[in-house]
Amino acid sequence: MIPELGQFSLILALLVALVLGVLPMIGAQRGRERWIALARPAAYVQCGLVALSFALLAHAFLVQDFSVAYVAEHSNSVLPVRYRFSAVWGAHEGSLLLWALILSVWTALVARFSRSLPDTFVARVLSVLGLVSVGFLSLTLVTSNPFLRHLPGLADGNDLNPLLQDFGMIVHPPMLYMGFVGFAVAFAFAVAALIEGRVDTRWVRWSRPWTLVAWSFLTLGIALGSWWAYYELGWGGWWFWDPVENASFMPWLIGTALIHSQAVTEKRGQLLRWTLLLAIIAFSLSLLGTFLVRSGVLTSVHAFASDPTRGAFILAFLGCVTGGALALYTWRAPRFSVDTGFEPVSRESLLLLNNVFLVAACAMVLLGTLYPLVAEAMGWGKVSVGPPYFGLLFPILTAPLFLLVPFGPLARWRQDQAMRIAAPFKIAFIAALVVAAAAFALARGLPLRAVLGIVLGVWVIAGTLTYVRRFRADPQRRARGLSRESIGMLIAHAGLGVFVIGVMLVESTSIEKDLRMARGESVEVRGLRFTFENIEPLDGPNYRADHGVFVVRSGERIVATLHPQKRAYRNRQVMTEAAIDPGFTRDLYVALGEPLDGGKAWAVRIYHKPFIRWIWLGALFMMAGGLFAAADKRLRERRAQALTDAGADALGAAA
Amino acid sequence: MNPIRRKRLLLILLGLAAIGIASALVLLALRENLQHFVSPSDVDAGKAAIGQRIRIGGVVEEGSVRRGGEGLDVRFVVTDRFKTLRVHFRGILPDLFREGQSVIASGALTGPDLFEADEVLAKHDENYMPAEVADAIARGKAKKAEQAP
C-alpha cells in the first residue's frame, strides 16, 4: 500500500514538473501573468511530492518491507538500522530518486530566495529546472522504479554490499549530488539568460551564490569519496582515476573555472560567453557522469548495475538538455558580442588563462576516460587507460595554475604590467624555496616531487598571505574591510596550497610494505616498530571477523594500537577493515591480507603515509572558502549598487 | 596592420600553438599508457609482445594457486578454458581472488608463457564476471568445441 503511494506521489510530481516546465516559460514569452505566477508554487509542490515519495521509500527500508524488490535486493533483516537508511540511495533506483529529490529541493530554494529578481526571469529559470526534473522523474519511473513489488515475496533480503555499510557512504552521495544538481541552477540561469537575450550581466550576480554553494558541496563530496575509499577499500589509495571518480572530477574542474569566470563577468562584463558555456558544460558533465556510471558503457569498481535501456534513456536526456542548450547558445551567442575590453596583462587575462588551463585539464581527463570506448567502437580492441596517463598529464596541465594563482587577486583589472604584479611576491618566492630547503634538510633528503610540491604549496600559501599584507598596507581598502568574497578566496587558495603539499608529499614519500608476518613478529618502518601481537575470531551483527592486534612503538613508547579486521559477511562477501592511526603529519595504516600456512602467518600490508590528511584538509578549506564567498552581502543585496547597474546599462545600450 | 589586430593575431597564434603542444603531449602520453586486454588464447597465438604492459583476464584454474616460501610470492594459472597462462605475483591478493573465479591481472609477459603481474584485480561481486572475461571464455570454449571431433 505504502510503496504504491510512493509511486503515485512520484507520478504526481512528474505532472507538476511538466506544468512547471512548460507554462511559466510560455508565460514569460507571451507576457501571461497568471502562467508566470505558477512557477513558484509549482516548484514548492513538486518538492513536497518528491520528498514524500523519498520518505516513503525510506520507510519501506526502515520497516524492512521485502515485498519491494529494491528493498529486498539491498537490505536484510540483520542490517543495522542506520545502514537501512543509507541503503535507500545505495543502488541505482534509489540514487536516482535522491537526484530527483535534491533537484526539487534546489528548485524550491531558487523559488524562495529570488524575490529581488524580475518575475519573468525567475519563471524561465524555474521552467528550465522543471524540464530537467521532468527528465529525471520520467527516467526514474520508466526505467528505474524503486517501488516495484515482486511476488512472491521473499522471506529475507540480500544484504547491502558491505562496502556501503559505512558512515562515509551515508554522506558521500548526497553531498556529491548536491553539487552536481546545484550546477543545474547555474545552467538554468544561463539558459534563461540566453532565451531572454539579456545582454546585461546582472543575472550573473544572481547566479553566483548558487554556483558557489554547489561547487562547495561538490568539493566536499569528492573529498568524502576520496577519504572513504582510503579507509574502506583497504589499499591505502585515495584516488584511482577510475571512470566514476573522473565523472565527478570533470564537473568540479569546469565548476572551478565557472566560479572564476562568473566573478569576471559580474564585475567587468567580460568573458560572458565563457561564463555561459561553462555553466552549460558544468551541468552537462554532471549528466554525463550519471550516464557513464549507469549505462554499462564503461566498467568500473563503482558502477551501478549496468543497463543499456537506462543508458539509452539517459543519453537521450543528455542529448536534449545539452544539445538544446548548446543549440540555443549557437543561435543566441553572437548577439552577446562584447569588445575584448582588456589587455594581455591584466586580471581578466589571468582568469582567462585560468579558464583555459582548467578546461584543458578537463578535456584531458575526458579523453582518458572515454578512450576505451572510442577504441572499442573503432575496433582497436579492448584497452584501458591507466593512472600513469592521468598522473603524468594532470600535474603538467595544472602546474601553471599553481604558479599563477597568487598573482590573480593582485593584478589590476583591464590593464597592468607584469613587473608591477610580480614585485610584491619576492618574499613569497623566497619563502617557498627556504621552506623546501629546510624540509629537505630535516628529512635528510626528499624526492624531487616532494620538493616541488612543497615549493608550489608554500608559494601559493605565501602568495595568498602577500595579498593580505598588501591589503592591510593600503589604508583605503583597510578601512572598507575585507569582503566575505575576498576572505573566501583567500581561504580557498590557501587550501589549494595545503592540498598540493599533501598530494606531492604522500605520493612521493609514502612507504608501503606488503609482507608475511607470523604472530609475534615485528617490522621496522621509518623508525617505528610494528608488532603483530595477536589475531582472533570475532562476531559482528552481520559478519564474522578475524580481529588482529598490532602495536606500534617508537623505542619503548607505544605510539598506537591498531585493530585491522578481515570480515566475512552473510552474503559471502569478504571485506578488509583497515586500521588507521591518523595524524596531522602522517597516517599509519595496517590491513590484513590473507591467512598463510593454514593461519600460522598472515599476509599484511603496512603503510606510512606522510601528510595524507592535508589532501582532505585542503579540500575542506576550499569548500569553506566557497561557502564564505557565497555569503557575501554584495551578492545578496536587493537594491543593486548604482555603479554596477549603471555600468551594466551602458553595456546594454552599446550592444 | 593596426596594433590591436596584431595583438589579437598573436594571441590566437599562441593559443593554437599551445593547443597543438598540449594535444601532442596528451596523445603521446595516452599511447604510452594504454593497456590492452588479452586472453590466454591471445597470448598463445602470439598476439601480445613480451615486455609490453598488458592486462590478461580469465579464470583462475582450479588447483593451480601456490604460495611461495618466505615472502608473498604466489603463482597461479589463468585459463580461458582453451589455453592457459602461468602468472607470478608478489603481494597481497584481493579479497575476491579465488580458484574458479574470474580475475584480471595487470603486468607484462616475461616469456612466451609466463606473465609477471604487478596488480591483480578481482574487485567485483563474486557472482559477477567482467564482460571481457566472459567473452574470452566463451570464445575459448567455442574454439575447443570446434577442435573436438
Next chain:
Amino acid sequence: MRRLNFAMPLLLFAGLAVLLYSGLGKDTRTVPSPLVGKMAPAFDLPDLLDPTQRVSGQSLRGRVYLLNVWGSWCVACVQEHPILMRLAASGRLPIIGLNWKDEPEAAVALLRRNGDPYSAIAADREGRTAIDFGVYGAPESFLVDAQGRILYKHIGPLDWASVERQLFTRIEGSTP
C-alpha cells in the same frame, strides 16, 4: 565563419553523443553471445533434488530445452519465476535448471515455497559449468536444440513477450 566558432561546442557535443551511443550499442549484452550457433559445452552434474542421479548435456540430447541459470540468492530470478512456471505449464518447452553457486538446502527450500518449473535441475555448486557457458550474471537462459546446439541466449529475467518472440519462434524452426 563566426557562426562556426559559436557552433563548435555543439558540434563537439554531437560527436561525443554519437560515440556514446555507439558504446551503448556495442554493449556485449545486446550483441549475441559468441556461443550462439555453436555446440553447448559439455556438462555432467549431480541432480539438485536427488544427488545420486546425474544431469548431463549428453542425456538431454534429442529434444529442444531451455537451460535456466538461477540461484536462491538471486532476486531477479524470483522475478522471472512466474514466467517459468507459466512456460512449464504450457508444456511447449522443458526447462532444465542450472542451480548456480548455491546452497542446495536454500535452493530446494525456494522451490518448495514458490513452485518447481524444472524438468530436472543440475547443481553447479562451484560454478564451472556456468563459466563454460560464459555466464556473467543470473538469471540467464539458453535455448538448446536436440543436437546440443545453442540457438539463443537470454540475459536477465525472462518476460512472456521474449518467450513468445524469441523462444517459441525458434522451437518451430528447429527439428524436434
